Amino acid sequence: MATPEEIWADADLATRRLAGLALNPSVPESVLLGLLSDAPLAARMVLCRDRALPDAVVDAVIHHPDTRTRGFFARNPHADPAQRARLVDDPEWSVRAHVADGPQTAAPARPRPLPDEAVVHMMSTYEDELLGGPFCQQISAGLRRSLPTHPDARVRWWGVGAWPSLSADTRAALLADPDAEVREAAQQHARYEDPAWVESALPDRPCHARTDLLLRFPLTLAVVEGVLSRPVGKEDRAMIAVNPTLPPDAVTLLATDPDPEVRARIARRTDLGPTERRTLMTDPDPDVRLAVSLHPALSEEERARIDYRVPMDHFFVHQPAPGEPRDPGAVRRDALSCHPLLRRRAAGDHLLPPDLVARLASDDDLGVRVLLAQNHPDAPAPLLLRSFLEYTGPERGHLTTRPNFPTDGLAVLADHADPEVRALAARAPDIEPTTVARLTEDPDPAVRAVAARHPRLPQPRLAELLDDEESAHHAAANTALPSDTIRRLVRTDGRRARPPE
Template sequence: MSHGPRTAEAVWAAADLPARRLAGVALNPAAPTDVLLSLLDRGPAVVRTTLCRDRELPAEVVDAVVVHPDHRTRGSLAANPHIEPAQRARLVDDPHWLVRARLADGPRPGARSELPEHTVVRILTTYEAEHLGSLYRQVPRSARWTFPSHPEPKVRAYACTWWQELTAAERSALLSDPDQEVREHARSRHSLLDPEYVERELPDRSCHARTHLLMHGALSRRTVAQVLTAPAGPEDLSMIAGNPSLPLDVLALLARHPNARVRETVAGRPELTAPQRQALATDPDPAVRTRISVHPALTEEERAAIDYRVDSDRDFGPGDLPAWHHDPGQSRRRALSDHPLLRRLAAQDRGLPPDLVERLSRDPDLGVRVLLAQNHPQAPAELLLHSFLDYTGHGRWLLTDRPDFPTEGLAGHAEAADPMLRRLALLDPRIRPEITERLSADPDPTVRADATRHPNLPQHRLTALLDDEELAHEAAANPGLPLAVMRRLVVALDG
């Protein structure tokens, strides 16, 4: 009896040792095209999934995947973050719905994923709505200027997705569009600007729809009064406190609310008067004081007078704001500020000019340095390394993925107590083979795995690990694996 499609994790968990070896060969950067094609042609599901989803692929292999008879194999390619979006786009007219759905959903967030504009149009005009997934993440920025007036109604309807970014003329045109579906989408988005609609549709219980309307809908006086007197949940007041349509007299009321979270939300509002900012600057709650300390209306002297708190013992990581959301003038002002939180915001600007990159790379605040290292494409190699050494939070290892991360001389960390530093040692291409062999038996599983993939691992140890239940997959992915061994493992498919 079937219980539906198996997840990739379930397929991997069920794979036996030979299959795990072959999945390692599928990831091996030294595997030639003919070996990869053999794995694609005759390999088990876990091998095909690994091959098509988890690595860059030669053009010949992509050609073969696109016409592969197994839809799950093609679906793995559709979500592959390692290949050019134009290659994934070749699957736009795939006969199986699952492949099309995976293409529309795209790779994981943060991966290169902008599909060609004509591919997005094809998806919008031929796919069922339930198969569009996270297509919005893959729409190129250029399309957002052309879609509102596109000749295809379904494309114009999709343009309503970014309603707040449209001009008044574009909104008006969509609201009176000759196509009914377009008008309905436009009116649905535009209704958020109608206080009567929000009041009428607001659920009386805590739910996603209520949250959306309270945060983004136009609020009538009656809606605000209802939230103030009978909130459906403890977060309601914070939701309306951040809503741009909140009347200013209510904003003033919430600025004095006993709940610190509500006051903290209010502290982020640009409309605050000078007396309101001054009151929040001396708020008893440090989170409120810190929030108001970065208010754009404050001078540097006013910021310095506030007893704010900046926590360096926290996680930092790549910023999530697209490049077009950054204002060069604003980033410069932030980078030159004495306030570390403003400099942290500047450090996330991928377009920051060289003089500010150089300045922030020497910043005394750890968060500024790490965020610059994580985000800027021209982050200096020395900054990348020192950020890794100084920072121990989430996303630390992502620093080693930066193209300019230095690898020479890292082998000296092989004896470090921190397993992440022992992993760092394995990035050194000149690490001695005996050290790599020792680290392949390290107490930490990630260190063992990295050492097993290192090309300096002695052949006798690499061969032995091909029979290791834990590390066979990593051993087969080692680029030092002899081609003859790879071919022998593939020949075993014909058993």
């Protein structure tokens, strides 16, 4: 079966124009229904996958005879999840698999949760192979909290996975659950809380299982002493250095470990003693000094005495809000700190109060400014634009999706050296038509694509682009496309684009 990329690569000019019409917000519902009924697969793919659809078109998609057409809609990130949930009992396995996999979204976007009743139905009826990680992202926070106590045993089995965060009463109930599979899953999780069991299960060779146990689970003194005296792998000491059950004498010992990675990990521990902190503050390794400079027990004066270097090669990206909000007092202390990394931590807090938003928006650290822009719902427009102009790392484009990202005044960027910035100019509502036309010939294809969709593009140039293999579908998606041109394309291209599927 052809992949979506192969389907699009095989589409001819007539089909690409129809695909553009499928995306055009000004195209009437009757035309969309006609495309769904008669257009080639590539146009139906774009229609069902790449836009929100009117209710009547959704109804037609759900009952469409072509499996692939329904499958494209099952992964549509623009569709309401309740609309996608109408396919949970589709007769075709592949369509149900697409519902479980969820929409394909670019980072940092995440799929919106499916309705709770649909998720419960899928947990109870779908094959396990369909319910992997992408499916879990579609579970609402409310349902996730209720899974361990749900009346359906199969759903409770899913809830056992949240074992570390469950209350003692809930854990006890799951260990005594009337369903054997639920009890067994709970018992497996409970074993990991027993240091003796962890010791018995610890592999004697480097592997993922050994790494997981050394990092996260309670360790016996025998395991700790064995790692210190006879490590199986070169990373063993670095692993136990972050284990929360590490005894104080081991913390003290590892603070002087010859491996700077081990010392850097120890430096981040909240139970690090004052003597060890003072020693690590002058450690010869810059990564160790940076790690200890963030320790919560240090005063600002102590922090300022440390010779640390602030990394500028980090990715400044959107961070999902935590399940439990941070302590407001701790956030404020971080925001007012002299340490840029602590201010960066505060800048990523979605609940940062207005006075701290204003303060950090003018911070002298690029990471602080961009993290605030990427994460705070009230990040001001000047900060968002400045961040886009200055930050060129991953998820730069996410800044343009923030609520206050400006549109006015962007036309002056049409000659910027950076093509992503020129693409901003191609979105400006007040841009001159002649400038839009020039940008349709830009060296960068993304700039040309945005310009081809701009409603201020002169009609003669728009007509030319409809005959261009690369730009035809962008031009056909232009909201300024005349209604008579829409009718002509449907009439003529609809007849021509009939390749066998």
